[in-house]
Amino acid sequence: NGLVILGEAGGAEEERRGEPFVGQSGDLLWSILNQAGVEDVYLTNVLKHRPVPVGGANVKPTKKQVMACCAQFLAAELATAKVVICAGDTAMSIFGIKGGILRGRGKWHKVGKISVVAMPHPAYLLRRRDTDEYHQLIAEWVAVIRQAIARLSGEIVLPPAELWDDFDDDTTMAVDVETDGLDPRVCNLKIIGAAEWLGDRRGLITRLPTRGELIMHNATFDAVVLARAGLLDLTMANISDTMVMAHLLGEQDLSLKGLASRRLGKNLLSYEEAAGDPERLASYCVHGDAVSTVELYENLYMALTDQGLTHLFNTVEQPLTPILAHMTAFGGFLVDRVGLQQWKEQLTEELEAIKEDTDTIVGFNINLASGDQVANYLFTDPNGPRLPVVRLTETKRRASVDDAAMRDLVGLHPLPNIILAYRRASKALSTYVDPILSGPEKLSGIWRQCGTSTGRLASAKRNMQNLLPELAHFLTAPEGDSIIHLDLKQIELRVAAHMSRDPVMVETFANHIDPHAATARIILGVEGDLTYEQRQLGKTANFEIVYGGEADKLVEVARGYDLFLTATEATVIIRSLRDKYRGFFSWARQRANEAVATGHSRGLWGREFIFPRPENPIMEAHLRRCAVNYPIQGGASDITKRLMIEFTKLFGFIIVNQVHDSIDMVVPSDYTQMVVRDALATVRKCAWLDVPLDADVVVSKRLSGKDSFSD
Secondary structure (H helix, E strand, O other): OOEEEEEOOOOHHHHHHOOOOOHHHHHHHHHHHHHHOOOOOEEEEOOOOOOOOEOOEOOOOOHHHHHHHOHHHHHHHOOOOOEEEEEOHHHHHHOOOOOOHHHHOOOOEEEOOEEEEEEOOHHHHHOOOOOHHHHHHHHHHHHHHHHHHHHHHOOOOOOOOOEOOOOOOOOOEEEEEEEOOOOOOOOOEEEEEEEEOOOOOEEEOOOOOOOOOEEEOOHHHHHHHHHHOOOOOOOOOOEEEHHHHHHHOOOOOOOHHHHHHHHHOOOOOOHHHHOOOHHHHHHHHHHHHHHHHHHHHHHHHHHHHHOOOHHHHHHHHHHHHHHHHHHHHHOOEEEOHHHHHHHHHHHHHHHHHHHHHHHHHHOOOOOOOOHHHHHHHHHHOOOOOOOOOOOEOOOOOOEOOOHHHHHHOHHHOHHHHHHHHHHHHHHHHHHHHHHHHOOOOEEOOEEEOOOOOOOOOEEEOOOOOOOOHHHHHHEEOOOOEEEEEEEEOOHHHHHHHHHHOOHHHHHHHHOOOOHHHHHHHHHHOOOOOOOHHHHHHHHHHHHHHHOOOOHHHHHHHHHOOOOOOOHHHHHHHHHHHHHHOHHHHHHHHHHHHHHHHHOEEEOHHHOEEEOOOOOOHHHHHHHHHHHHHHHHHHHHHHHHHHHHHHHHHHHOOOEEEEEOOEEEEEEEHHHHHHHHHHHHHHHHHOOOOOOOOOEEEEEEOEOOOOOOOOO
């Protein structure tokens, strides 16, 4: 009937019987096909024989193997295929579909005349049979097969979209936009589709209700486009984002199409299938996306209620959405192009000097950007220094020359230090300086509310949370304005103190004692004042130990501050810190044990973290660290988000950037004293934790905190 399920390669049982999808994987697949009501299907594998097993275990076929011996057979088998379900990422890669199988599962693609979708191989499901993920993936497989049958039976038919303009200003509706691009900061609005909540009215609209709640999917795209078009006042907007709701529930595929398939049993058109015809696109926008968003909102809100997550959504995530949309549409910093051009010239001169120094040391022309050339000279060339190999590359083909390896070799030869300097200057020039100089007058990012597992915010198409420190010198406020940089002090340690109820940690913060200085004094065995570097060592050690670092990690951290500890000394230090913070480490062990047993961990205000079942000791050790790390990082993030909401209520939409535990605001210079005073008062009066909150504030014309580059 044109439906093909394409696997990877046969295992031992398939090789013995000469058939694809037999044994346990085959039994599971036929069980799924039966649930979907499908009997007529063509089953095959990319590779027609079993790759040579390693240690008795099956291995994935390589693309070279496929192209060398089986490509012609596969082409013949797919000649009459209309729909192909790829079981596993090897099959997916044959069609040129990129990305991981778990992230890309359930997404339909058009490859020539064939509709293609990828799903995890049944063997993967069997390895997850004792987890919630197993049952979710079974349901997804059934939904995808039913979608495949629907595609074989003909096109998805949507009713025509009509104009809807007789709604009241207090109407609650789902809205979806179609644009001519993927960057909400610059693309143009084409049409708006809408569907009424608790009603059956829907259609194309040319205005928005001014008082009603707006339901969107991926609001930090749609709301930005609508705000830039002058149709949405973000300062008054009440927006619920179904993508954020799904993220809180632990959904992995947050696409509207994927969620509609899994949660609503609906098969939606893809944008590519609708985009060629304006009338079809309008129907897709209204009857596909807008209607599905309304239905999804009801489904997800019930699920949030069942899992006790409505308070987190209503008080943290939902009011944050307009703020992030405003940051995307209008936030960021002006670029000092004159100063940045001067820095470019300095970097260019530095790279030229590095080239001359390298030629002098090596004695011939070497490309510092080539790992092979660098490794050959440093480790194997008879005329080179023949340095000791620190570690091998992941492929174990040669000695590693990554930054960590170079830092370990700095004292043995001058070239590793030169290589590190070359990489810093080269990356600054190619990744930051040149693109920014050729870009818009403002540097900004697209803010994402669903970008991380811990609940932290993310920024894309310029990661504003991971800029080079030197770049801050060239990011400025407009004329007459100033930047207020507010940095929450030790927020993650304060969350750790609150969640663990460790008496020493709680007392430390209650008495306004510096926890980093206290830890540094334990490590160094000193009393009295500390240098900046000594305190930084205490700060780094605190976080490494709180997040599960062992003696080897502390030795590595200490080396970065020119403090050389032996493994024995580091072990003694860790024991003393664990003894000091006994309550915290007892809580951490309990949290880790619960996460291993249940696959879940909870943070502040009920935020839930879901972990896969560990398959080996390495995965279990990672899960244990995450079970402690995620609630602490997520709690710090949620406090930062709540402060962003409070600041917006007090001062309006003045937030332009956010980096983990810090918030950047741009205000008229005449009002900075008032804003700083009230912002600090807001932080210090917060009663969200059992320990007090505090912050440092810097006011400046430049993000660096300095008023000119020469400073």
